[in-house]
Amino acid sequence: MDAQKDLQPPKQQPMIYICGECHTENEIKARDPIRCRECGYRIMYKKRTKRLVVFDAR
Template identity: 50%
Template structure:
């Protein structure tokens, strides 16, 4: 670990951030890995990718719960 710390600097307006933000809001970049959610109203399984609208495709409800992981999680207590 270095003894010298870098201070946080705010991004400048000249960066490509605004172009990315407008593209993300317009729905570009919705390709990629999808995540499974469960609708809070009708319990249907919904797959959403980055940038998709958070809404159930069956009933239109906007409360979605992320599914629990299938892998084993072990917690060590002292």
């Protein structure tokens, strides 16, 4: 029974999006509305990852 208490459901990290109008960073979770918290603009761009991305040419 104690083993079940240790298991935690995976937490969803909020993604960081950048507003297309005022360029502020917004943290948006899975069920949040897609809208800038500063100006209310509805077009958001996902922030580029800091991880190295490598593409292989064939």
